[in-house]
Amino acid sequence: MCLGLVNNKRTKCNSIFIKSRSSSLSTKLKLPTNPYLKKFNPTYYVRDLHTSYPNNAVVPFLLADIGEGITECEVVQWFIQPGDNISEFDKICEVQSDKASVEITSRYTGVIKKLHYNVGEMAKVGNPIVDIETDSSNELESSLINSEVSPPSPSAQVQSINITEPLISGEKTHTLATPAVRRVAPAGKEAQPSKEIVEDKLVPLSFIQKSMFKTMSRSLKIPHFGYSDEYILDDIIASRNLINDYITRNNQFSFNKISFMPIFIKSFSVALKKFPILNACVIDDDDANTAKLKFRRSHNIGIAMDTPGGLVVPNIKNVQAKSIFEIASDIRRLQEAREKNAIPPNDFQEGTITLSNIGNIGGTSLSPVIVSSEVCIAAIGKLQKVPRFEDVKDEVTGQLVEKVVGKHVIPVSFSADHRVIDGATVARFSQEWKNLLENPILLSAELR
Known part of the structure; x- marks a missing residue:
């Protein structure tokens, strides 16, 4: 089955339009209304349903701003894998900037569907780091309010009508950071090989080594x-x-x-x-x-x-x-x-x-x-x-x-x-x- 968001001009309320790919059966479910949604421009939230009852939702979990002007972080380790069950406040991953190491915890309860980054890759603040399948429609509304939702892929089969009232905007919203443990960023052993070197290789500086590089360069001007x-x-x-x-x-x-x-x-x-x-x-x-x-x-x-x-x-x-x-x-x-x-x-x-x-x-x-x-x-x-x-x-x-x-x-x-x-x-x-x-x-x- 496929789900799309539509707007009912006559009733001025937002609805979910559902149509079965295997039959002509269709229905509408009213979305929870929220005054914050009125400022958004049109977009779609598209997903496949597991059953005919639209209760589950895959929520993209965004990397929140951890402060200090950080725009990207290195993924140090994952505490979960796809298929794992997760509860609210469980640890998701550890990310590291040049200022601090942070353990990111979950805002949702559900099942891990996808990890967007591998260990060692750079995660952008505001981008999804993991997808979580939740079992509550409240999570869906929360996700729509607090997250920027990606547009549907061209292959998505969506039945909808023209939307005359804005539902979701491309305007960036600010997501409050979930509970996290601020930790000191160690001074840089990440780029040091842990085993014997058998061949020459180039290794980029870690965030911490970049910070040391800048700090010591300033110091040596003295x-x-x-x-x-x-x-x-x-x-x-x-x-x-x-x-x-x-x-x-x-x-x-x-x-x-x-x-x-x-x-x-x-x-x-x-x-x-x-x-x-x-x-x-x-x-x-x-x-x-x-x-x-x-x-x-x-x-x-x-x-x-x-x-x-x-x-x-x-x-x-x-x-x-x-x-x-x-x-x-x-x-x-x-x-x-x-x-x-x-x-x-x-x-x-x-x-x-x-x-x-x-x-x-x-x-x-x-x-x-x-x-x-x-x-x-x-x-x-x-x-x-x-x-x-x-x-x-x-x-x-x-x-x-x-x-x-x-x-x-x-x-x-x-x-x-x-x-x-x-x-x-x-x-x-x-x-x-x-x-x-x-x-x-x-x-x-x-x-x-």
């Missing part, structure tokens, strides 16, 4: 000034051990122990108070005559995190007002979200300075790249116990003698925007931070 030093952490190690002993004796914390990172971040913020220019950003930097420095009161310190999909850099907000325990709690929350690849987008916004710690992976000599919205970045390398000379009091003579002792040392590297930051400023900041870490009593004295 003249970088580099500075490196070593910090001795023996005293801070002893202090951290005391803190962790305290944590194990109390049940008020959501974590069993802290790493060095909360201490690094808090001491970094304390030192930053004396060098606010390192927390600033350059505005209108195309011309020195119009360029300005924006000094920012919040210390939103970005931390680089390795995820299953690549490197991401969320930030901890208002570090200057938080305790070491509060910072540790924030890091734990981000780590838990990282394991699910689900760090909220808000955690990536409004960063003011970055502190990258790759010591758990390795490396001693680092050259971090400045984010274009910041003027400074610091990177911490691997903690090592190394021999160092030290003046030690001789137990027999009581005199100071030089001896070789083992010290726990971390390498620290800085990059700063040399257009507005001079080398002396970075060196003085490093000495301030170093003094706090090598003398924890001074750090505790600075805490509020």
Whole structure:
């Protein structure tokens, strides 16, 4: 059987005209009327019916606007296949832009009829991504209101009369996004081959790699000034051990122990108070005559995190007002979200300075790249116990003698925007931070 939409001029109502291909039997069913339909221009909604009772409808599910000005997304994975049953709010697919990864969920209950894209293909916002056969005429009306319906194919057998009142328009309508889980887009392992390369091949950049390409290209327009030093952490190690002993004796914390990172971040913020220019950003930097420095009161310190999909850099907000325990709690929350690849987008916004710690992976000599919205970045390398000379009091003579002792040392590297930051400023900041870490009593004295 075949179905077409017609308009009854006399009654001013919309109808469905049904004619059997195998007989002359025909009938009309009234469509649910809706004031929103009056603004549309004529078109058709055509489909084959499974039975003589027109209850089922194939609804094209459109890729809704996920925000951030995104016009297309890459299909990362499908959670369903043709023939699968699906319920409202079930996951359909995961799509990824250069800003976020999103799980698209269903607005309908029914059966999956068609997937419009394969994994890895680019899906356009506003276009169908999947067809769902629903079992309710309400779904049909909803689809007509919220979707742009494709015109019938030339082979469709439709019996209809002239439509004098507009029913459906080519005017674009806005579909509200269905419930989705906004997730952080990992920093780009998509184009990396997972198996051994047996022949040369060209692979286009993924969305994330394109984003990295643009971001790093902007960053490398900044003249970088580099500075490196070593910090001795023996005293801070002893202090951290005391803190962790305290944590194990109390049940008020959501974590069993802290790493060095909360201490690094808090001491970094304390030192930053004396060098606010390192927390600033350059505005209108195309011309020195119009360029300005924006000094920012919040210390939103970005931390680089390795995820299953690549490197991401969320930030901890208002570090200057938080305790070491509060910072540790924030890091734990981000780590838990990282394991699910689900760090909220808000955690990536409004960063003011970055502190990258790759010591758990390795490396001693680092050259971090400045984010274009910041003027400074610091990177911490691997903690090592190394021999160092030290003046030690001789137990027999009581005199100071030089001896070789083992010290726990971390390498620290800085990059700063040399257009507005001079080398002396970075060196003085490093000495301030170093003094706090090598003398924890001074750090505790600075805490509020």
